[in-house]
Amino acid sequence: xxxxxxxxxxxxTAVGEQIKVLRIRAGLTQRELGRLVGYTESQISSIxxxxxxxxxxxxxxxxxxxxxxxxxxxxxxSIEKAQAKARVRHPGWFRDYAKxxxxxxxxxxxxxxxxxxxxxxxxxxRAVFTNRRPLLDDATIEKRVADRLARQQIFDRWPAxxxxxxxxxxxxxxxxxxxxxxxxxxxxxxxxxRLRTVELQVMPTEREEHPGLGGPFILLTPKGRQPxxxxxxxxxxxxxxxxxxxxxxxxxxxxxxxxxxxxxESLSLIEKMLGER
Numbered sequence: 531x532x533x534x535x536x537x538x539x540x541x542x543t544a545v546g547e548q549i550k551v552l553r554i555r556a557g558l559t560q561r562e563l564g565r566l567v568g569y570t571e572s573q574i575s576s577i578x579x580x581x582x583x584x585x586x587x588x589x590x591x592x593x594x595x596x597x598x599x600x601x602x603x604x605x606x607x608s609i610e611k612a613q614a615k616a617r618v619r620h621p622g623w624f625r626d627y628a629k630x631x632x633x634x635x636x637x638x639x640x641x642x643x644x645x646x647x648x649x650x651x652x653x654x655x656r657a658v659f660t661n662r663r664p665l666l667d668d669a670t671i672e673k674r675v676a677d678r679l680a681r682q683q684i685f686d687r688w689p690a691x692x693x694x695x696x697x698x699x700x701x702x703x704x705x706x707x708x709x710x711x712x713x714x715x716x717x718x719x720x721x722x723x724r725l726r727t728v729e730l731q732v733m734p735t736e737r738e739e740h741p742g743l744g745g746p747f748i749l750l751t752p753k754g755r756q757p758x759x760x761x762x763x764x765x766x767x768x769x770x771x772x773x774x775x776x777x778x779x780x781x782x783x784x785x786x787x788x789x790x791x792x793x794x795e796s797l798s799l800i801e802k803m804l805g806e807r
Contacts, residue, residue, distance in 0.1 A: 538612045539676070543580030545605055550578040552596040567591045570721075576652060581676045584609065585686045626769055627760050630752050632684065636692040638749040638783055640742055644706065645715060646695055647678050648685075649722055654715045655679065657707030690727040696742075696783075696790050699735045702803060716804050723797050731790040732799055741785040749776075749783055 553563050553574075560578070561571040567588055569577075576582035584592070586606050593602035631637065639646045644658060655678045659671045666674070684691065702719075705712040723730035733742070748760040759770040759779035770776050791799060 539580065541605075541608060541612050542583055545584060545602075545609065546578045546580040548601065549584065549592060549596075552592070552598050552601070553578075556596045558596075563592070563595070566595050572652065576679060581652065581679050583612075583680055583683050585683065586610070587686075624767060627767060628681065630750050630758060630760075630769065631681065633752045634684070634691050634750045635753050636749075636751040636757075637684075638694045640696045640746055640748075640783060640786055641701060642698050642742070642746045644701060644704075645697065645719070648682055649695065649719060650678060651711070651715050651718050652679060653707055653711045657711055661706075685722070685725070685727075693725075693727055694729040694731070694787070696731045696733055696786050698733050699799070702732065702800065713804065716800050720797060720800055720804075723793065723800070729793045730796055731787060731793055732796040733786065733790045737789055739789065741782055741789070744782075747779055747783075749779055 553560070556563075558566075559571075560574040563569075564571050564574045569588070573582060577584050577588070584602075586609070589602045589606055589609070592598070593600065596602075637648075639648070644650075645654060647655070650658070652675060655675045656671065659666055659674045685693075697719075702716065706715075719730060722728055733740075745761065745763065749757055750760065751757045756771075756773055757776050757780060759776045761768045761770070770779070790796070
């Protein structure tokens with residue numbers, strides 16, 4: 531498993547280095563290349579460092595824009611095979627969930643303590659793992675950050691899964707990593723929340739009635755299977771596949787969404803927090 535994981539990570543790193551060399555040769559900055567292919571500057575940076583896996587459509591566009599002569603197209607199949615093995619990148623206790631998540635046709639997340647992993651920026655994720663107790667060594671922190679960002683490839687899939695997220699307002703107010711990291715994270719939430727495949731809602735702190743006091747959870751519907759629920763407390767995961775148990779979480783999530791702000795109201799609140807309204 532470790533050898534397979536190393537090979538996968540090395541491939542992503544090597545392709546990222548090739549893209550960086552081609553970009554510099556073309557006289558483009560990361561921001562300029564990102565604008566041409568529809569990516570942000572930080573996403574291009576993550577790809578070049580092997581943290582984010584380049585998708586087939588990105589490789590096709592970049593090959594043409596960077597005049598790579600088919601070099602990037604040639605690695606498409608290898609990238610796809612490596613992505614299929616991506617679950618080995620995660621800790622053993624998390625791999626079952628990671629596999630189910632990668633195959634999901636719908637995903638609904640209720641978060642109470644931190645921004646959902648699928649929505650975290652690189653700096654926010656690094657701050658989360660840096661503050662974890664007991665302390666993690668630097669190499670483990672960087673690996674966990676890379677693993678978390680790799681999961682975000684799910685947003686690039688088509689047909690896209692159905693996504694919804696409900697985040698407690700207090701989570702948005704907490705400056706994890708410092709004010710600058712918090713501000714960039716809020717801007718990222720705005721970008722993701724405006725995707726037509728995503729519904730992002732905020733649960734106001736002022737709500738007197740709250741059905742989600744039992745803690746955070748995730749609902750998944752793997753392709754061709756019944757919905758499942760996932761909970762995790764201090765590294766103790768539970769993937770709930772029993773239909774009756776999962777139904778309880780489904781009903782709870784429905785009530786939580788009903789009591790949260792609407793997606794439009796939620797984005798407006800985040801804009802206000804950024805001083806953009």
